[in-house]
Amino acid sequence: MNVVDAHHHLWDLAVRDQEWLDGPGLAPLRRSFAPADLEADARASGVTATVLVETVNAAEETPELLALAAGSELIQAVVGWTDLTAPGVAEELARLASLPGGGFLRGVRHQVQGEPDPDWLTRPEVLRGLRAVAAAGLVYDLVVRPHQLPAATRAAAAVPGLTFVLDHLGKPPIASGAREPWAGRVRELAALPNTVCKLSGMVTEADRTSWTVADLRPYADTVLDAFGPRRVMFGSDWPVCTLAARYGEVVASARELAAELDPAGRAEVRSGTATRVYRLAGAPAGQAAPGTVPAGPVIPPAGRAGAPDCG
Template identity: 45%
Template structure:
């Protein structure tokens, strides 16, 4: 099964979705399963993982409804307040929904670089394992030192870094990011998504060669057994359509074995998110 391990749906709300500025006009509209289905079919993708873009349980319910009505949406990564004293109760509630596979918090938007080390947040993370739920790590490179400490705290919790931790591709900065990624990748329970790259590059002038040093780094660090392809659609539309962004990964992994390619393009995501 081929899987797009990272995409979003939304009904655009200019207040709630204030992060989508007027300069991002191409994505200032609704994006729903009916919009994605033909793109996946054309790209030879069998299913996808819908990931939260808003920090509310209403978002989790919305994504669940998207998944329940569309067989190709294989999993939901929702949001729940992992800092809440009621987190155990809320996780128990969502765990009753088979399509809800994990959760994410928009840590990249937190002003505290050490947000991931908060005691209340880590209590919530520790509660995920009981229900077999995953956690997606969304951060910027300057937050990676905290990520290293965070993943060490949860050695049995399945974790995945979204978007290669958003390296500064446009600036061609790689040194510090590489050091941190290699250190984090030493921990075998941490995975990484090959997603969100085009929006970290020069949006209108990127070349595939711009991504190669970063892709080489994560392939060496995580190996083909802990990488998973994701489109970050529709956010990717700021810099590339579905076909063009997927080609970056297709071309990069072209020299790998069929087994390795199969794992990156779906097998790893299926195992990580328990998709059958």
């Protein structure tokens, strides 16, 4: 049973500081994490491919991530960073693609969750950058908080040729048990056909010391119902997830949350959606143009009876 982990991080503090690790409760993460630190746990959980995601808004990081992917059998795609507001964003994306490992570049992300302007995503210069990402055949990962979801929806509507991948369900307040206004805003985003969602980042938004799958289920059910499993993918958010759970526990919790889907739906969440969206090895040829959500009907969920980090 092959699993794609569509969201994890790596960093080397000897190369670059990660200032966000100075946040409260993050001391266990203040060390370097290399591919070898993940591989054994990933293989033990049936993970056969991963997507490596940026951690800081730094131009130097993306070439390093691409080089890591080139030297790894497990990492099959990279979501990097570039300055979306720069006039030369298209040229920079082309440069990144030409670097060693550049063929692994599948997407771009910016730490929108840290932007004080809740409408940052709809600024004219940002929308221009997002159109360049679409033209480059890449996807755009959204790391936002609930109050930023309306702007994310407007941006996705303004750039219909770009696939927007919502990281961590939009960081709902799981620890408090509150669902609104997050749920309504997620449904508005999901109504757009060029959006997908990662079933990731939940254990660190829950009570990190006492969370249960039952605590996560209302939030997972919301996105599965809103997007349909053909537009939902699993991600571990390792090593950030280790603040609340071991890697295998995160994989197991996602498996349990998808257990009531029919076999086709479970396969989509486990690997199918990520394989298509990030164009991983094994993606059906010609099924979808790069940078777009694959066409076809959403598989219904049949058989149904905020943390200060990099994201």
